[in-house]
Amino acid sequence: MHNNSSDLIVVDQLSKYYRVANKQPGFKGTLKHFFDRKTSDVPAVTDISFKISPGEVVGFLGANGAGKTTLLKMMCGLIHPSTGFVDVGGFSPQRRQTAFLKEITLVMGQKQQLIWDLPPMDSLYVNAAVYGLSDHEAKVRINELAEMLELGEELTRPVRKLSLGQRMKSEILASLLHKPSVLFLDEPTLGLDVNAQARVRSFLSEYNKRTGATILLTSHYMADITALCPRVICIHKGKLFYDGDLDSLANSLSPSREVKVELKNPCASEQFKKYGEIQDLNDRFVCLLVSRDKLTDVVSNLLTDFDIIDLEISDPPIDQLIGELFIKGEVN
Amino acid sequence: MLEYRIEIALWALSGVLPFIMFSLWSQNDVGNSFGLNDIGLARYFLSAFLVRQFSVVWVVFSFEEDSLSGRLSPYLLQPLHPLLRYVAAHLAEQATRLPFAIAIAITFFILNPSSFWLPSLSQLFLAYLSTHFAFTIAFLLQSLVAALCFWTEKSSALERLIFVPYLFLSGLLVPLSAFPSNVLKVAMLTPFPYLINFPAKILSGMPVDIFNGFLAQILWISILVPSVNILWKLGVKRYTAMGA
Numbered sequence: 001m002h003n004n005s006s007d008l009i010v011v012d013q014l015s016k017y018y019r020v021a022n023k024q025p026g027f028k029g030t031l032k033h034f035f036d037r038k039t040s041d042v043p044a045v046t047d048i049s050f051k052i053s054p055g056e057v058v059g060f061l062g063a064n065g066a067g068k069t070t071l072l073k074m075m076c077g078l079i080h081p082s083t084g085f086v087d088v089g090g091f092s093p094q095r096r097q098t099a100f101l102k103e104i105t106l107v108m109g110q111k112q113q114l115i116w117d118l119p120p121m122d123s124l125y126v127n128a129a130v131y132g133l134s135d136h137e138a139k140v141r142i143n144e145l146a147e148m149l150e151l152g153e154e155l156t157r158p159v160r161k162l163s164l165g166q167r168m169k170s171e172i173l174a175s176l177l178h179k180p181s182v183l184f185l186d187e188p189t190l191g192l193d194v195n196a197q198a199r200v201r202s203f204l205s206e207y208n209k210r211t212g213a214t215i216l217l218t219s220h221y222m223a224d225i226t227a228l229c230p231r232v233i234c235i236h237k238g239k240l241f242y243d244g245d246l247d248s249l250a251n252s253l254s255p256s257r258e259v260k261v262e263l264k265n266p267c268a269s270e271q272f273k274k275y276g277e278i279q280d281l282n283d284r285f286v287c288l289l290v291s292r293d294k295l296t297d298v299v300s301n302l303l304t305d306f307d308i309i310d311l312e313i314s315d316p317p318i319d320q321l322i323g324e325l326f327i328k329g330e331v332n
Numbered sequence: 333m334l335e336y337r338i339e340i341a342l343w344a345l346s347g348v349l350p351f352i353m354f355s356l357w358s359q360n361d362v363g364n365s366f367g368l369n370d371i372g373l374a375r376y377f378l379s380a381f382l383v384r385q386f387s388v389v390w391v392v393f394s395f396e397e398d399s400l401s402g403r404l405s406p407y408l409l410q411p412l413h414p415l416l417r418y419v420a421a422h423l424a425e426q427a428t429r430l431p432f433a434i435a436i437a438i439t440f441f442i443l444n445p446s447s448f449w450l451p452s453l454s455q456l457f458l459a460y461l462s463t464h465f466a467f468t469i470a471f472l473l474q475s476l477v478a479a480l481c482f483w484t485e486k487s488s489a490l491e492r493l494i495f496v497p498y499l500f501l502s503g504l505l506v507p508l509s510a511f512p513s514n515v516l517k518v519a520m521l522t523p524f525p526y527l528i529n530f531p532a533k534i535l536s537g538m539p540v541d542i543f544n545g546f547l548a549q550i551l552w553i554s555i556l557v558p559s560v561n562i563l564w565k566l567g568v569k570r571y572t573a574m575g576a
Contacts, residue, residue, distance in 0.1 A: 018572060073405075076409060077409065078405055078408060078409060078571070079571060079572060080569050080571075094569075096408070096409070098411040101409055101410060101411040102411055104409065105409070106405065106406065106409050108402070108405065108406070112403065113403070113406040113407070127410075130410050130411065130412045131410070131411065132411075175406075
């Protein structure tokens, strides 16, 4: 891709408004809507700016309807922005120039580009022809990706006979056949079981390492984000409210850590109040929330003051933190 | 896969409307009022059937489904105009229809041996060419309606606006020579007579103004190509990738 700057993707003050019709319920509402249609502009993305370097893996986080998929669609050129600027590798995505389209791919969870009644292999050769790959190039590429995705005989069975996981992996194979350098992935593991999710994740990680491709990913599964994305962009109600690394986000969301203690003998709750906030106390088990700066002292004191069988320090679950973040809509 | 084979046979059989019209018009010598005897009617309607088999278009329905289900999105992001995918699907379907169309034509000749004829090579070539042009016009007309999917979610309903005049003015129900002259003059200003009537007349060996017929087909194609192109470009800007 021809881009003079070191940034592969530049998004500047990007906004998208959807015009939606408003209809009141019932017959009266239907009649009124028919003769006097009322519409309003609903903001899906508002004034978002960021830059992404080549080879980065970036996760887009946000609740349903936050605007992350709209943002992805604007970056890959599927929809036109209402206002603002987006540049991907020197191209204006919405112009959908052939050279740009050959460098990108969009994978959408369960949205099939595979022909339903035919085996994936037929669709793969159609895609190869669309992208101008020779039969030999296509064969080599299919074998390489099939090996990475652990696909074999599935490629010669009708798509409708495949499991969801097999279909999704075949979809990914079809999307990557032309060696794209920028991958837009919208919920690539949606609906897959835990094992299939893990396989897709490890494939994407491997693909990024082998090819240096830039990956932009939205997912409802935090495991996808934590496994793949060192950098996250959080969106709430169409606005960007965090852009940075995932660890810093976790730290700023939760300045405390969980200290779980298993005691030899039961103790009263009053005895633990001075060490931190008591999250849970059940017979011989205590869970305390301790601020990071006091952690070393508190652990040392606990070991001195109590007869302890086991002690565990952990971060609060990231899912829980992000869930709270979506409700709050801002980072402290 | 038996169901697919049956479906293909049903596609071919679903185009038998010209044969129904033939049996209707051949009663009581009505055909004579069109200037056609029974043999002429039989040849015309068999030709109309064959032309219809290779010019039938359904792009608006596929496009609407793909547009509403989000399947259009990956097509838009490939370096190939999405309409060309539908062209390829139509051409593949035409190839599939060919053996069934031949089988139906043979059956027709067995039932109506007096109507048997073999067109000359030049007639066959011109009929082939005009049928392809007819398909192109029909495809572009429906693509124009399909592009309205970018504005309305049910553009296939608007397809009726084309289908009704197509049915009456294309020559599928009755040869256009049966129309009163003033109606015929108006009909010839529309693209519809060039979709069935013109190629069917060439194939059946009926007298036809070949030069003006091809000229009209080329004219309609040259009007429709930029129209579809403009409407498509305007529509794509409005695309919201629904369901995707």
